[in-house]
Amino acid sequence: MKIAVYGGSFNPPHLGHLEAARTAVRELQPDLFLIVPDSIPPHKALAEGSPTAQERLELCRLAFAGIPGAEISDMELQREGKSYTYDTVCQLLERYPGAELTLVIGTDMLESFEAWYHFRFLLEHCTIAALSREEDDREQIAAVAESLRADYGAHVLLLAHEPLEASSEKIRERLPLRAGEDLLSDAVYSEIIRRRYYGAKPELTWLRAKVLDHLDEHRVAHVAGCEAEAVRLALHWGEDPELAAEAGILHDITKRCSCEEQLNLCEKYGIIIDNSERSNPRLLHARTGAALARELFGADDAVCEAIRWHTTGKPDMTLFEKILYLADYIEPTRDFDGIGPLRELAYEDLDRAMALALKMTIDEVRRAGREVYVDTLTAYEWYNEKEK
Numbered sequence: 001m002k003i004a005v006y007g008g009s010f011n012p013p014h015l016g017h018l019e020a021a022r023t024a025v026r027e028l029q030p031d032l033f034l035i036v037p038d039s040i041p042p043h044k045a046l047a048e049g050s051p052t053a054q055e056r057l058e059l060c061r062l063a064f065a066g067i068p069g070a071e072i073s074d075m076e077l078q079r080e081g082k083s084y085t086y087d088t089v090c091q092l093l094e095r096y097p098g099a100e101l102t103l104v105i106g107t108d109m110l111e112s113f114e115a116w117y118h119f120r121f122l123l124e125h126c127t128i129a130a131l132s133r134e135e136d137d138r139e140q141i142a143a144v145a146e147s148l149r150a151d152y153g154a155h156v157l158l159l160a161h162e163p164l165e166a167s168s169e170k171i172r173e174r175l176p177l178r179a180g181e182d183l184l185s186d187a188v189y190s191e192i193i194r195r196r197y198y199g200a201k202p203e204l205t206w207l208r209a210k211v212l213d214h215l216d217e218h219r220v221a222h223v224a225g226c227e228a229e230a231v232r233l234a235l236h237w238g239e240d241p242e243l244a245a246e247a248g249i250l251h252d253i254t255k256r257c258s259c260e261e262q263l264n265l266c267e268k269y270g271i272i273i274d275n276s277e278r279s280n281p282r283l284l285h286a287r288t289g290a291a292l293a294r295e296l297f298g299a300d301d302a303v304c305e306a307i308r309w310h311t312t313g314k315p316d317m318t319l320f321e322k323i324l325y326l327a328d329y330i331e332p333t334r335d336f337d338g339i340g341p342l343r344e345l346a347y348e349d350l351d352r353a354m355a356l357a358l359k360m361t362i363d364e365v366r367r368a369g370r371e372v373y374v375d376t377l378t379a380y381e382w383y384n385e386k387e388k
């Protein structure tokens with residue numbers, strides 16, 4: 001039985017790792033390809049928001065799902081203390097007697113191989129398959145391989161590998177800057193965003209594309225307009241424009257759901273609703289949208305609260321909540337009587353704009369012969385009072 005072992009921190013697993021795994025499988029054709037995330041030592045103090053070992057394992061499952069014969073092993077996470085390949089190899093030899101083991105490593109690791117714990121034992125029991133990571137000095141690598149062979153009788157393979165410009169550290173730095181998506185598989189990036197590991201924030205182009213799956217075609221222009229207007233308002237009033245963009249992109253993600261689907265979502269996310277809401281999906285989409293924005297895209301409290309109140313409003317809203325409420329109302333594709341003055345007011349006095357928008361909503365809802373919801377009424381009363 002041929003077993004290839006590919007160890008690493010995989011924090012997070014990226015496209016470079018995936019490419020390396022593909023190369024290893026293609027070149028080595030192992031019966032079993034074991035991916036072994038190491039336990040990250042406590043002294044490598046992890047940045048806040050890093051995934052736990054178990055979560056990192058899950059990211060590996062997502063990252064390497066397409067590699068035939070690949071198995072993600074938690075053997076190093078089960079062990080106490082620092083991860084030694086030596087321990088892993090001993091365990092594997094015990095579990096798979098007579099197996100031919102190959103260690104897949106980067107060429108940087110090859111150069112320092114003599115510093116590995118019990119490296120002679122490893123060279124005796126394993127083949128080493130070295131993958132180049134960056135622009136390697138091929139001659140030097142060949143020389144290192146040759147001296148390992150000469151000095152220890154090592155079996156060293158150099159795998160032709162087209163290296164990809166990616167490192168986990170660089171990706172961790174980029175994720176909070178709404179970047180790094182191009183270096184990760186979609187499944188891994190989606191999960192990182194969903195859980196907001198590493199302080200990640202979604203790339204806006206990625207988010208727009210993802211949200212398209214949740215929108216009816218006729219709503220796409222409105223959502224783009226709402227995003228643009230929210231950004232303008234945020235810049236004007238001193239809010240974070242990228243966060244405003246995120247809220248704009250996400251604000252109507254459950255709008256196309258039927259009443260029944262909305263109610264199912266309420267059930268699923270523990271949203272308690274009253275009778276007026278039960279019979280009005282228009283009101284429900286604000287509540288379920290907030291829950292889904294968090295569940296699918298890891299939206300933070302500010303964004304979720306703004307979505308939650310974007311349809312009815314409420315008394316004493318935050319600046320961010322008012323921005324989304326008004327952006328939704330006045331975005332460029334909206335056209336109705338009285339929108340001109342409201343557009344101007346939104347850039348002059350947010351609270352007066354809220355009072356006017358709420359008044360217009362109430363009039364419209366009444367004209368349509370529907371019930372004005374209590375939140376809309378109390379919101380209007382609050383902003384109307386404030387104006388006086």
Ligand code: DGI
Nearest residue numbers: 252255282310311312361365370371372373376
């Ligand atoms: O989702 P959008 O269409 O972009 O905008 P929105 O979330 O502000 O929803 C607007 C709809 O919600 C519009 O048809 C009016 C309705 N609405 C807002 N407040 C109330 C309301 N409907 C009722 N019945 N009662 C309200 O208080």
Ligand code: FE
Nearest residue numbers: 251252255311
């Ligand atoms: Fe809406």
Ligand code: FE
Nearest residue numbers: 226251252328
């Ligand atoms: Fe909307």
